[in-house]
Amino acid sequence: xxxxxxxxxxxxxxxxxxxxxxxxxxxxxxxxxxxxxxxxxxxxxxxxxxxxxxxxxxxxxxxxxxxxxxxxxxxxxxxxxxxxxxxxxxxxxxxxxxxxxxxxxxxxxxxxxxxxxxxxxxxxxxxxxxxxxxxxxxxxxxxxxxxxxxxxxxxxxxxxxxxxxxxxxxxxxxxxxxxxxxxxxxxxxxxxxxxxxxxxxxxxxxxxxxxxxxxxxxxxxxxxxxxxxxxxxxxxxxxxxxxxxxxxxxxxxxxxxxxxxxxxxxxxxxxxxxxxxxxxxxxxxxxxxxxxxxxxxxxxxxxxxxxxxxxxxxxxxxxxxxxxxxxxxxxxxxxxxxxxxxxxxxxxxxxxxxxxxxxxxxxxxxxxxxxxxxxxxxxxxxxxxxxxxxxxxxxxxxxxxxxxxxxxxxxxxxxxxxxxxxxxxxxxxxxxxxxxxxxxxxxxxxxxxxxxxxxxxxxxxxxxxxxxxxxxxxxxxxxxxxxxxxxxxxxxxxxxxxxxxxxxxxxxxxxxxxxxxxxxxxxxxxxxxxxxxxxxxxxxxxxxxxxxxxxxxxxxxxxxxxxxxxxxxxxxxxxxxxxxxxxxxxxxxxxxxxxxxxxxxxxxxxxxxxxxxxxx
Amino acid sequence: xxxxxxxxxxxxxxxxxxxxxxxxxxxxxxxxxxxxxxxxxxxxxxxxxxxxxxxxxxxxxxxxxxxxxxxxxxxxx
Numbered sequence: 001x002x003x004x005x006x007x008x009x010x011x012x013x014x015x016x017x018x019x020x021x022x023x024x025x026x027x028x029x030x031x032x033x034x035x036x037x038x039x040x041x042x043x044x045x046x047x048x049x050x051x052x053x054x055x056x057x058x059x060x061x062x063x064x065x066x067x068x069x070x071x072x073x074x075x076x077x078x079x080x081x082x083x084x085x086x087x088x089x090x091x092x093x094x095x096x097x098x099x100x101x102x103x104x105x106x107x108x109x110x111x112x113x114x115x116x117x118x119x120x121x122x123x124x125x126x127x128x129x130x131x132x133x134x135x136x137x138x139x140x141x142x143x144x145x146x147x148x149x150x151x152x153x154x155x156x157x158x159x160x161x162x163x164x165x166x167x168x169x170x171x172x173x174x175x176x177x178x179x180x181x182x183x184x185x186x187x188x189x190x191x192x193x194x195x196x197x198x199x200x201x202x203x204x205x206x207x208x209x210x211x212x213x214x215x216x217x218x219x220x221x222x223x224x225x226x227x228x229x230x231x232x233x234x235x236x237x238x239x240x241x242x243x244x245x246x247x248x249x250x251x252x253x254x255x256x257x258x259x260x261x262x263x264x265x266x267x268x269x270x271x272x273x274x275x276x277x278x279x280x281x282x283x284x285x286x287x288x289x290x291x292x293x294x295x296x297x298x299x300x301x302x303x304x305x306x307x308x309x310x311x312x313x314x315x316x317x318x319x320x321x322x323x324x325x326x327x328x329x330x331x332x333x334x335x336x337x338x339x340x341x342x343x344x345x346x347x348x349x350x351x352x353x354x355x356x357x358x359x360x361x362x363x364x365x366x367x368x369x370x371x372x373x374x375x376x377x378x379x380x381x382x383x384x385x386x387x388x389x390x391x392x393x394x395x396x397x398x399x400x401x402x403x404x405x406x407x408x409x410x411x412x413x414x415x416x417x418x419x420x421x422x423x424x425x426x427x428x429x430x431x432x433x434x435x436x437x438x439x440x441x442x443x444x445x446x447x448x449x450x451x452x453x454x455x456x457x458x459x460x461x462x463x464x465x466x467x468x469x470x471x472x473x474x475x476x477x478x479x480x481x482x483x484x485x486x487x488x489x490x491x492x493x494x495x496x497x498x499x500x501x502x503x504x505x506x507x508x509x510x511x512x513x514x515x516x517x518x519x520x521x522x523x524x525x526x527x528x529x530x531x532x533x534x535x536x537x538x539x540x541x542x543x544x545x546x547x548x549x550x551x552x553x554x555x556x557x558x559x560x561x562x563x564x565x566x567x568x569x570x571x572x573x574x575x576x577x578x579x580x581x582x583x584x585x586x587x588x589x590x591x592x593x594x595x596x597x598x599x600x601x602x603x604x605x606x607x608x609x610x611x612x613x614x615x616x
Numbered sequence: 617x618x619x620x621x622x623x624x625x626x627x628x629x630x631x632x633x634x635x636x637x638x639x640x641x642x643x644x645x646x647x648x649x650x651x652x653x654x655x656x657x658x659x660x661x662x663x664x665x666x667x668x669x670x671x672x673x674x675x676x677x678x679x680x681x682x683x684x685x686x687x688x689x690x691x692x693x
Contacts (some may be wrong), residue, residue: 006682057681058631061638065631101628108626108656219658235630272630278654 013094019043040083047090066267076260088590091363111283122154156203164195223295242266270599274566277607282559290542298538303560312462313507317437323358325434417471444476449550491515554615573599622660624688645669
């Protein structure tokens with residue numbers, strides 16, 4: 001019964017409004033006061049019922065909620081015969097709640113759109129080999145599923161047969177469809193634009209990358225920063241305190257109307273809703289732009305970051321080394337290349353991949369043995385010859401002589417900022433190779449935008465040599481560059497920066513950079529939605545694209561600012577009302593309730609502005 | 617021990633979240649520190665001892681406050 005009444009709140013509000021209108025027309029226009037009064041009484045009682053039920057339920061679990069205050073206020077108004085007040089207050093309260101629900105729904109729309117993209121059903125292969133449409137809850141790990149053109153991929157899994165193109169924008173933000181064939185990984189929530197795939201499920205439901213992203217955004221929206229937890233504790237005390245205040249004032253002044261007006265003002269509504277609303281709208285905006293901000297505290301810290309530290313390989317650079325320059329000291333180049341090809345095929349070092357790619361389809365020699373010298377290179381016996389491929393340290397160890405011409409060439413290579421690889425055959429230096437890892441396009445502009453957002457230092461840390469990092473720093477306008485850094489060194493460096501009082505954001509690719517991500521005030525991972533990036537960082541740039549970074553920072557600052565605006569509005573309104581209760585004539589319960597409801601809506605609308613935030 | 621994730625229709629007032637939180641915490645068999653009411657997502661997450669308390673009882677309790685339950689999932693912990 002109670003539940004039914006509570007579900008009719010919308011209609012009760014409507015009825016109340018209608019009755020009040022009748023009362024006004026009757027009382028002011030027609031002059032029939034009796035009808036007017038009756039209408040108001042009915043409206044008050046109708047409106048008071050759901051509010052009283054809610055108040056009662058709250059008291060049962062020892063919560064002094066705003067319903068309690070409003071119920072007492074309405075009763076008070078009734079007692080002193082102010083039927084107009086009681087009717088208007090109940091109407092405003094119910095109607096206000098309805099408006100709040102509508103606007104809050106819109107604020108939360110971004111996350112709603114995300115959850116709606118979650119797959120609901122899948123074509124599961126049954127024991128007879130046929131595919132049957134089943135609800136997603138009935139899909140288990142290991143099931144074979146059929147995905148047709150235009151359908152959502154229902155699980156995280158591996159393609160067993162078929163081929164097609166998948167739009168992975170919901171996970172990576174990448175708009176170019178990715179080609180998938182047998183053995184390829186596919187993700188739940190992505191759309192098969194073209195082709196047909198049979199997929200074995202590896203992860204289902206909440207365990208899929210998509211499921212984790214949704215859960216992350218949901219948790220982030222409700223994660224409370226210090227300030228919000230404070231407001232929560234404050235409001236739990238505030239409401240009973242207002243009750244006491246109203247009682248005291250009522251007893252001291254003997255004015256019931258004053259007391260009940262205070263009751264109505266005693267709802268911290270705007271304050272309690274105002275801060276989370278900014279959060280929700282901001283995080284929703286972020287999610288839509290491929291940025292995951294993991295919560296209110298993260299946003300606050302991020303908005304104050306003044307130093308950005310970048311990992312080089314894979315973050316600032318494309319992580320795709322290429323051979324840029326070659327210098328030969330032999331009249332049998334084909335042989336040297338053959339030996340090189342053979343040796344590099346044995347290695348999966350990123351530099352080896354670059355070399356192999358450069359070599360192309362040369363035929364290679366057979367390799368009898370290889371010896372990897374960590375930090376130096378490889379020594380191999382191939383076709384009876386001793387081949388050494390590596391850096392200067394390796395050449396020294398192999399006692400390879402270097403003449404004047406070679407020296408100046410080596411110097412030239414190092415100056416160019418490329419990583420230098422030397423190849424010797426049987427103790428004679430035969431080839432120099434300069435390998436370059438290209439900087440991602442547009443990085444310079446993106447980082448300059450960070451400067452415009454008040455970031456004082458842009459620093460790169462890398463395991464690469466100083467020459468290379470200096471070149472990178474120069475090319476994209478960084479303030480500092482440090483090479484020869486092992487992962488522990490990077491974390492140590494960040495720790496030092498923080499001790500200097502700087503607020504440090506570290507940007508890395510999530511897998512190798514865990515210590516640094518943990519040390520920094522804000523860890524930003526360039527994940528492409530992979531689990532590791534999501535777990536260990538505070539902010540995730542979903543498509544490994546630095547272009548989102550300025551938007552992320554700007555958004556964080558906008559959210560922090562918006563929250564402050566809402567707090568000011570909320571507190572300002574309460575002060576304004578309190579002052580007027582005691583000092584002015586026109587303040588009464590209805591006006592108080594009206595202003596109160598409007599302040600809540602104002603705060604929600606202000607928060608909603610964040611949904612449309614764009615970096616200029 | 618099981619984990620329940622209950623999706624409610626939209627919550628609008630923060631005091632609603634407070635009420636639900638207090639009410640759920642008062643149920644026998646609920647692990648109080650695990651109770652998390654996500655106001656914005658309108659979800660209630662909690663761990664509970666299924667030998668002392670059933671998921672239906674939890675849902676019923678929330679229902680008496682007038683909040684419609686849209687979906688409810690119970691997983692083993």
